[in-house]
Every structure is written in C-alpha cells, then in structure tokens.
Amino acid sequence: xxxxxxxxxxxxxxxxxxxxxxxxxxxxxxxxxxxxxxxxxxxxxxxxxxxxxxxxxxxxxxxxxxxxxxxxxxxxxxxxxxxxxxxxxxxxxxxxxxxxxxxxxxxxxxxxxxxxxxxxxxxxxxxxxxxxxxxxxxxxxxxxxxxxxxxxxxxxxxxxxxxxxxxxxxxxxxxxxxxxxxxxxxxxxxxxxxxxxxxxxxxxxxxxxxxxxxxxxxxxxxxxxxxxxxxxxxxxxxxxxxxxxx
Numbered sequence: 001x002x003x004x005x006x007x008x009x010x011x012x013x014x015x016x017x018x019x020x021x022x023x024x025x026x027x028x029x030x031x032x033x034x035x036x037x038x039x040x041x042x043x044x045x046x047x048x049x050x051x052x053x054x055x056x057x058x059x060x061x062x063x064x065x066x067x068x069x070x071x072x073x074x075x076x077x078x079x080x081x082x083x084x085x086x087x088x089x090x091x092x093x094x095x096x097x098x099x100x101x102x103x104x105x106x107x108x109x110x111x112x113x114x115x116x117x118x119x120x121x122x123x124x125x126x127x128x129x130x131x132x133x134x135x136x137x138x139x140x141x142x143x144x145x146x147x148x149x150x151x152x153x154x155x156x157x158x159x160x161x162x163x164x165x166x167x168x169x170x171x172x173x174x175x176x177x178x179x180x181x182x183x184x185x186x187x188x189x190x191x192x193x194x195x196x197x198x199x200x201x202x203x204x205x206x207x208x209x210x211x212x213x214x215x216x217x218x219x220x221x222x223x224x225x226x227x228x229x230x231x232x233x234x235x236x237x238x239x240x241x242x243x244x245x246x
Contacts (some may be wrong), residue, residue, distance in 0.1 A: 001032075001066065001067060001094070001095055002032070002095060002096040002097075003032035003033060003034045003066050003067060003095045003096070003097050004026070004031040004032045004033065004097065004098055004099065005023065005026055005031060005032070005033045005034070005097055005098070005099045005100075005101065006033075006034045006035070006036060006091075006092070006095055006097035006099070006100050006101070006146075007019055007023060007033075007034070007035050007036075007100070007101035007102075007152070008035070008036045008038065008088070008100060008101070008102050008103070008115070008119050009035065009036075009037055009038065009103065009115070010037075010038050010039060010075075010078060010103060010109070010111040010112050010114075010115040011037065011038075011039055011041040011044070011052075011075065011111065012037045012040065012041050012052045012053070012055065012056035012059075012070075012180070013041070013052075013055070013056070013059070013177065013180045013183060013184075014037075014103065014112070014154065015035045015037075015101070015152070016059050016063070016173065016176045016177045016179075016180070017154070017177060017205065018101075018103075018152035018153060018154055018222070019101050019152040019164075019222050019224070020059075020063060020172070020173035020176050020177065021164070021166025021169040021170050021172065021173035021209070021220070021222050022101075022164045022166060022169075022222050022224075023035075023063050023064075023065070023101075024062075024063050024064060024166075024169040024172040024173060024176070025164070025165075025166060025168065025169045027063060027064030027065065027066075028064070028169070032066040032067075033063070033064070033065050033066055034065055034066055034067035034068060034069070034095055034097070035056075035060065035063075035065060035067075035068045035069075036068075036069050036070075036071060036088070036091050037056060037068070037069070037070045037071065038070075038071045038073045038078060038088070038115055038118075038119075039070075039071070039072075039073050039074060039075040039078070039111070040052050040053060040070060040072070040075065041075055042074075042075045043075040043076045044075075044182075044183070045191075045192050045194050046182045046183055046186070046191045046192060046194060046197060047180075047182030047183060048182075051182050052180075052182070053070065055179050055180045055181065055182065055183075056068060056070075056180075058179040059176040059177070059179040059180065062172060062175050062176040062179060063172065063176050067095060069091055071087040071088060071091065072087065073087065075111065076110075076111060078111050078114040078115050078118055079114060079118070080114070080117045080118045080121055084118055085118060085121060085122040085125060086133065088118065088119060088122035088123075088126075089122050089125055089126045089131070089133055090133045090134075090135070090141065092122065092123060092126040092144055092145075092146070093126055093133060093141040093142060093143065093144045094135065094141070096144045097146050098146055098147050098148065099146060099147070099148045099149075099150065100119075100123060100146045100148070100149050100150070101150050101151075101152050101224070102115075102116055102119045102120065102123075102149060102150070102151055102152070102227070103115045103116040103119070103151065103152065103154060104116060104151045104152070104153060104154055104156065104158060104225070105117070105151070106156060107154045107155050107156050108154070108155035108156060109154070109155065112154050112155075116151070120149070120227070123145060123146060123149060124145065126143065126144055126145055127143050127144060127145030128143060129143045131143075148226070149226075149227040149228060150224045150225065150226055150227060151224060151225040151226075151227055152222070152223075152224055153208075153222075153223045153224070153225075157223075158223075158225055159225075160212065160223035160224055160225055161224060161225050161226040161231065162223075162224055162226070162231075163212045163213070163215065163216035163218065163221035163222065163223050163224070164221060164222045164224065165213075165216075165218045165219075165220070165221055165242075166209060166213075166220050166221060166222050167213065167218060167219040167220045167221075170206065170209055170220045173205075173209075174202075174205070174206070177202070177205065178202075183196060183197065184196060184197065184201070184202050185197075185198075185199055185202045186198070206220075209221060209222065216244060217242075217244025217245045218244060
C-alpha cells in the first residue's frame with residue numbers, strides 16, 4: 001500500500017510525542033500516513049511489550065493513520081547494520097512514502113540517535129536496485145527512495161528549518177500520547193516513577209508546541225529539520241497562504 005508520509009521512531013510513542021499533531025493534520029487533509037516503530041519498547045521501566053503494542057494501535061486510530069508497523073528490532077540494541085536495515089528497507093519499499101519523518105541525529109536517548117543513523121542509511125539503500133528484498137509472500141520488491149527526509153525534534157532542541165502549525169490538532173496529539181497509559185501522566189504510586197511518567201513532563205509537551213508556535217507566528221507548532229539539502233520550492237503559495245503574526 002503506497003502512502004504519502006511515513007514517520008519512523010525508535011519506540012512506540014516517539015512519533016506521537018514529536019510529530020503527532022502534524023500526522024493528524026495530514027490525515028485530516030486526506031493524506032495517507034503511517035508509522036514504523038523500530039522496537040516494541042520492551043526495555044521500558046513501565047508496561048510490557050504487549051501493552052506498548054496495544055497502546056500503539058489505539059494511538060494509531062486516534063491519529064487516523066493508514067498503516068502502523070513494528071520492525072521488531074531490539075530496544076536498547078539498535079545499530080546501523082545491514083541486518084537491522086533490512087526490515088526498514090522492506091517497509092519503505094512496501095509503503096513507498098514520498099516523505100519520511102525520522103529521529104534527530106543527536107539526542108538524550110542513545111536509541112534515538114542510533115535510529116536516525118540506521119534509518120538514513122536504510123532509506124538510501126532502499127533505492128538501490130541490486131540490493132534485493134522480498135515481501136512475506138516471497139515477491140521481489142522494487143527499489144524506492146523517499147523524495148524528502150525530515151528530522152522531528154525529540155529531547156534536545158535544534159534550530160528548525162520549519163514549524164508545522166498544529167493549532168487545530170494539538171488536542172489529537174495529546175489524546176494519542178495519553179493512549180500510552182503505562183507511560184504518561186500516571187498517578188503517583190501506580191508503578192515506578194520515571195522521567196516521563198509525571199504530569200510535569202506531559203505539560204512540557206504543550207509548552208514546547210507553544211514556544212515554537214510563538215516563534216513562528218502560530219499558536220502551537222511542531223519543529224522540523226530538513227535533511228541533507230536545501231528545501232526545493234516550486235511555488236510561493238505556502239508563504240502567501242500562511243497568515244502568521246510577526
């Protein structure tokens with residue numbers, strides 16, 4: 001199934017936290033969107049692998065995704081090897097996205113930056129015709145390379161190339177995040193306390209969206225960094241249509 005946009009994260013919930021509002025907005029605009037989780041988050045302090053998969057499915061429904069898959073790679077064991085690239089390459093060739101959202105190259109969690117390097121290489125190799133992969137049924141896949149690769153922001157900030165307006169979809173993003181009941185906004189005493197389980201972390205999600213929205217003349221926004229080259233532009237309609245406050 002061909003989709004328009006694929007977001008790839010190291011763990012279930014990474015994408016919701018980073019660009020859930022953007023994916024929700026794109027789905028509302030009729031675009032086919034998807035998420036590829038590289039791992040099941042099985043090393044998380046809270047929850048179980050099955051819990052995380054169930055929560056990811058619920059979040060996918062909230063965001064209006066066309067597809068959500070899990071590559072089954074090891075949590076806390078991501079590495080840029082051909083063995084681990086292969087599932088990503090198969091997924092790229094299966095859904096043929098035009099745009100890929102990926103983790104940043106530097107971040108607090110080693111899995112995030114390791115995922116970025118792994119995915120960048122897999123996206124390149126996915127376009128090589130002599131690197132062969134097959135579907136589960138044994139059918140040879142055709143090469144595919146997305147036209148645009150874009151980093152979403154995780155823990156560490158960066159200077160974004162652009163900020164996407166999520167003013168109308170922030171509530172969907174937050175609802176999708178809260179589908180991960182084992183991880184976020186947890187009641188005190190309900191499992192081990194972690195860096196992300198308390199209310200202050202959840203509040204910071206909206207604060208970041210407000211901060212980057214303010215910088216961009218929007219109410220709420222999600223920051224992104226375009227990878228590898230200047231952004232190709234064939235029309236200035238986007239700038240003419242964006243009524244922002246400066």
